[in-house]
Amino acid sequence: xxxxxxxxxxxxxVVNEDRSQLADVLVEDGVVRALGPDLLASGTSTExxxxxxxxxxxVLPGGIDTHTHxxxxxxxxxxxxxxxxxxxxxxxxxxxxxxxxxxxxxxFMAYKDLYMVRDEELYAAFSQCKEIGAIAQVHAENGDxxxxxxxxxxxxxxxxxxxxxxxxxxxxxxEATLRAITIANAVNCPLYVVHVMSKSSAKIIADAxxxxxxxxxxxxxxxxxxxxxxxxxxxxxxAAHHVMGPPLRPDPSTPDFLMNLLANDDLTTTGTDHCTFxxxxxxxxxxxxxxxxxxxxxxxxxMSIIWEKGVHSGKMDENRFVAVTSSNAAKIFNxxxxxxxxxxxxxxxxxxxxxxxxxxxxxxxxxxxxxxxxFEGMVCHGVPLVTISRGKVVYEAGNFNVSAGDGKYIHRKPxxxxxxxxxxxxxxTCIPVPVERLPYKEEVILLKASx
Ligand code: URP
Ligand code: ZN
Ligand code: ZN
Ligand code: ZN
Numbered sequence: 001x002x003x004x005x006x007x008x009x010x011x012x013x014v015v016n017e018d019r020s021q022l023a024d025v026l027v028e029d030g031v032v033r034a035l036g037p038d039l040l041a042s043g044t045s046t047e048x049x050x051x052x053x054x055x056x057x058x059v060l061p062g063g064i065d066t067h068t069h070x071x072x073x074x075x076x077x078x079x080x081x082x083x084x085x086x087x088x089x090x091x092x093x094x095x096x097x098x099x100x101x102x103x104x105x106x107x108f109m110a111y112k113d114l115y116m117v118r119d120e121e122l123y124a125a126f127s128q129c130k131e132i133g134a135i136a137q138v139h140a141e142n143g144d145x146x147x148x149x150x151x152x153x154x155x156x157x158x159x160x161x162x163x164x165x166x167x168x169x170x171x172x173x174x175e176a177t178l179r180a181i182t183i184a185n186a187v188n189c190p191l192y193v194v195h196v197m198s199k200s201s202a203k204i205i206a207d208a209x210x211x212x213x214x215x216x217x218x219x220x221x222x223x224x225x226x227x228x229x230x231x232x233x234x235x236x237x238x239a240a241h242h243v244m245g246p247p248l249r250p251d252p253s254t255p256d257f258l259m260n261l262l263a264n265d266d267l268t269t270t271g272t273d274h275c276t277f278x279x280x281x282x283x284x285x286x287x288x289x290x291x292x293x294x295x296x297x298x299x300x301x302x303m304s305i306i307w308e309k310g311v312h313s314g315k316m317d318e319n320r321f322v323a324v325t326s327s328n329a330a331k332i333f334n335x336x337x338x339x340x341x342x343x344x345x346x347x348x349x350x351x352x353x354x355x356x357x358x359x360x361x362x363x364x365x366x367x368x369x370x371x372x373x374x375f376e377g378m379v380c381h382g383v384p385l386v387t388i389s390r391g392k393v394v395y396e397a398g399n400f401n402v403s404a405g406d407g408k409y410i411h412r413k414p415x416x417x418x419x420x421x422x423x424x425x426x427x428x429t430c431i432p433v434p435v436e437r438l439p440y441k442e443e444v445i446l447l448k449a450s451x
Contacts, residue, residue, distance in 0.1 A: 004029065004030060006047075006049045007026070008024060008040070008052070009024060009350065010024050010052065010053055010054060010055070011024065011056075012054025012056075012059040013058050015318045016322060017320070017322045017327040023037055024036065024037065024039040025342060028391070030347060030348055032345065032346050032348050033344065057355075058318060058355055059350060060326070060350070060353050061326045061340055061341055061349060061350065062326065062351055063302065063325045063351065064325070064329040064339060065271055065272050065298075065299055066194075066218055066269045067194050067195065067218060072275055074295070076284060076293070079293075080277055080281065081368050093105060093125075093128055093132060094132050100411070101409075101412050102134070103135060103334055104134055104136075105129060105137060106139065107122055109122070110142070110146055110176070111139075111245075112144060123183055123186070126183060127189065133415035134414055135192050136184060136189050136191050137192045137194050138176070138191065141246050142179075149166070149172070150163070153167045160289060161240045161289050165231050171200065174200035174201045174203075181215055190216075190419045190423055191214065195218060195223070195273045196219045196223070197220075201246075202219070202257065205266065205267065206267075214419065214422055216267075216419075218271050220298060220302075221270065221305045222272070222273070222297075223255065224255050224259055226248060226255065227251070228249045228250040228251075231243075231250065236286065237283075240279070240282040240283070241374060242296060243282065243285075243292045256309075260315060262316070270306055271302075272302050276296065277295055278369075278371045281293055297370055297373055301373070303325055303382065303384065304383070305380065306321065306325055307321060307380065307382030318355075327340040327341060332416060334418075334419075339410075348388055351384050354385050358380060363376060367400070390408065394406070
């Protein structure tokens, strides 16, 4: 492979989760080699050096999307956006963790008769995660209640996408969230709740964190950027485009609420759950909402949505933005400080970000295979100008420079400190002990033999 050119990102404001500084960034062999003011003046060689001007711009650690489904076979079809390079592994959790570098497992409490696991299976899976140092993830919705609710809606003649939300209201998500937290806490296993979509579920996570439980909540771009009023849209296709589980919520104050909790560390990371289906795939459920493939887009727009609704709105600063789009994910999934920070020795995954520029999101201009965009028409401040992946400029001035197989799978070690330090501490110090007593010596009744 041809050597990558050396890069000097010059004159920008380097933003990490803990501070921002005016500094140049020197990238060699895919990693950050130097960081500091005016690196050229302090003797950096110009040989084979490409200079990227970042004056007046922000230099951010590359975003980490915690949750996507690419080429995902689901509900009779397959999600339309694909991996350039897919990975398939299907063995025991322990082998996956020890030999394959997988340190998180997602359990579904929804999708009855497909993926749904019950409490005792959750208990067993959480216990195993704890044993091998993985983080347990849950899709928290009560699958039994959804199945009953769906029957009820169909019996009422509600066959359109609004039925999708009506059969799985907030309480269905909140109940499962609390149950998962309770079970995880019973085995002292760290828990990560994927796609937190409702106020009630987010509140349960916030309360649990205040009680000291090791739980993390992941809102997604869809839930932060739009709401469930779309399910009542008169156009069937428009409503169906928004179908995902847990659903977007019809309460229009939900996105703001979730963003406030994200800003205040009640919620921790952001994903997208990117899982896209074209209109003709969604149309599998044209007469029955339970057959509409679940999933929406997000991968391309996550950073802009969070900048617009989080930073531009004044809810969070640029450092918190980096924490929730990159650093926290890197810490939880044990990639930090290789990922999630711009520091000497870190992988050069870097975005040059223009916080003042705006762009309008549209399916007409997006770079995804899917034929619609749930954020259609939204004007966002915060535009990526240049994206660098492991030292290679992969996006610049509207053009991509990527090819199939460019992505790199990274083995993740178990027992991430950020997640497991408190867990281990508790295992050592919070061991229940029996009360010492003198033996009971008085009368004991006799039970009659049964049968
Ligand atoms: O509707 C959704 N969320 N589709 C993707 C699968 C999942 O549950 O994460
Ligand atoms: Zn899910
Ligand atoms: Zn539409
Ligand atoms: Zn998902």
